[in-house]
Amino acid sequence: MPSISNSSYTFAYWKNGTERKIARYQKTHSVITLVVGGGTAGLAIASRLAEFASVAVIEAGGLYEQDNGNQSVVPYYGLVMPVLAQTEVYPRQPLVDWDLVSATQVEAGNRKIHYAQGKTLGGSSALNTMAYLRATHGTYQRWADVVGDQSYTFENLLPYFEKSCHFTPPNLEKRNTPDAVPTYDPSVFDNSKGGPVQVSYGNWVDPTVNALSRALRDADLPVSPTGFSSGFLSGYGGWLSSTISPDDAKRSSSQASYLDQAIEKTGLMIYTRAQATRILFDSSKKATGVSVSTQGLDYTISANKEVIVSAGVFHSPQLLLVSGTSKPLSLDSYVNVSQALDPSPHSPLTASP
Numbered sequence: 041m042p043s044i045s046n047s048s049y050t051f052a053y054w055k056n057g058t059e060r061k062i063a064r065y066q067k068t069h070s071v072i073t074l075v076v077g078g079g080t081a082g083l084a085i086a087s088r089l090a091e092f093a094s095v096a097v098i099e100a101g102g103l104y105e106q107d108n109g110n111q112s113v114v115p116y117y118g119l120v121m122p123v124l125a126q127t128e129v130y131p132r133q134p135l136v137d138w139d140l141v142s143a144t145q146v147e148a149g150n151r152k153i154h155y156a157q158g159k160t161l162g163g164s165s166a167l168n169t170m171a172y173l174r175a176t177h178g179t180y181q182r183w184a185d186v187v188g189d190q191s192y193t194f195e196n197l198l199p200y201f202e203k204s205c206h207f208t209p210p211n212l213e214k215r216n217t218p219d220a221v222p223t224y225d226p227s228v229f230d231n232s233k234g235g236p237v238q239v240s241y242g243n244w245v246d247p248t249v250n251a252l253s254r255a256l257r258d259a260d261l262p263v264s265p266t267g268f269s270s271g272f273l274s275g276y277g278g279w280l281s282s283t284i285s286p287d288d289a290k291r292s293s294s295q296a297s298y299l300d301q302a303i304e305k306t307g308l309m310i311y312t313r314a315q316a317t318r319i320l321f322d323s324s325k326k327a328t329g330v331s332v333s334t335q336g337l338d339y340t341i342s343a344n345k346e347v348i349v350s351a352g353v354f355h356s357p358q359l360l361l362v363s364g365t366s367k368p369l370s371l372d373s374y375v376n377v378s379q380a381l382d383p384s385p386h387s388p389l390t391a392s393p
């Protein structure tokens with residue numbers, strides 16, 4: 041194996057098309073907390089922890105602005121990006137997608153389904169459809185009751201929702217759709233908290249939506265007066281807000297929001313094109329670091345305190361499995377998958393064998 045001690049690498053971070061900050065790091069690195077996966081959850085938790093701790097993120101992919109260009113930046117492509125096709129044969133874009141294809145699905149006409157998952161800084165928030173909505177009071181109450189923890193009620197989660205985002209009402213002049221005016225409840229947002237994720241409304245409106253809106257109105261089926269973030273579902277439709285930055289109409293991924301904010305204010309370090317291959321444990325089964333591979337070069341990053349696994353719904357359990365912390369999986373043992381997963385798809389996992 042090549043020696044990599046004392047090698048220093050430079051990571052250039054771009055914001056709004058210009059280089060904003062250079063973070064230097066050592067290949068033989070030691071940090072307090074190591075976050076595996078720089079996706080939606082990973083960059084949020086890393087940014088928060090970096091406010092008071094030494095934190096590094098290792099991300100298998102690179103920068104989507106370079107690797108996927110406008111397709112991940114311009115919101116319209118979120119609806120039509122070719123790599124999101126679910127057919128077994130699809131236009132591959134392995135620089136930002138993990139190329140996951142399911143086994144044959146009997147219920148789907150014996151087809152295999154391509155299941156896009158972001159492999160880039162920002163993770164699937166760099167590929168997704170950008171819809172921003174919250175579940176209802178009743179849904180969260182059910183969750184809280186099932187897990188026996190009232191922290192998960194809508195009221196108790198609301199401060200965290202508010203802290204994570206910045207809401208901008210629709211630009212009615214640009215939308216120019218008098219029959220399709222979004223409704224929303226401003227009281228469930230609090231921009232004074234400085235949340236990084238931009239929540240707004242697209243300026244382009246599909247013309248058929250105008251007709252649909254008129255049809256609902258004429259049939260006496262009112263649209264929701266409070267939108268989809270208030271915790272109440274009422275009415276027969278409405279307009280979803282989106283994670284779009286209203287200033288430049290670009291996708292507000294976790295990279296463009298959380299990471300952009302943190303890279304300016306904290307010492308957060310990012311390893312791109314660095315794939316975790318195994319979590320390392322000491323004899324007392326405490327996670328001590330991660331084996332990493334960058335284009336065939338293997339190296340180790342140590343974590344003094346903890347390793348947080350936030351590699352997504354498929355790769356978090358996969359990494360735990362290859363690290364020896366979970367029982368072998370088979371198609372008829374789904375119970376093992378659920379044992380390895382946190383109840384929330386947005387929450388990271390902490391490796392604690």
Ligand SMILES: Cc1cc2nc3c(=O)[nH]c(=O)nc-3n(C[C@H](O)[C@H](O)[C@H](O)COP(=O)(O)OP(=O)(O)OC[C@H]3O[C@@H](n4cnc5c(N)ncnc54)[C@H](O)[C@@H]3O)c2cc1C
Nearest residue numbers: 077079080081100159163164168169170171316351352355
């Ligand atoms: C096509 C699509 C459309 C969607 N539309 C919406 C929507 O409109 N609204 C909505 O709310 N949600 C939507 N979602 C869901 C949402 O994007 C996901 O729930 C969310 O991004 C999951 O976050 P995560 O942090 O768990 O995983 P991800 O964001 O996928 O992050 C996981 C990260 O870990 C990295 N990683 C994995 N393995 C390793 C490894 N071994 N080493 C290093 N890094 C690794 C990955 O490259 C990735 O960056 C959509 C998802 C998809 C795929």
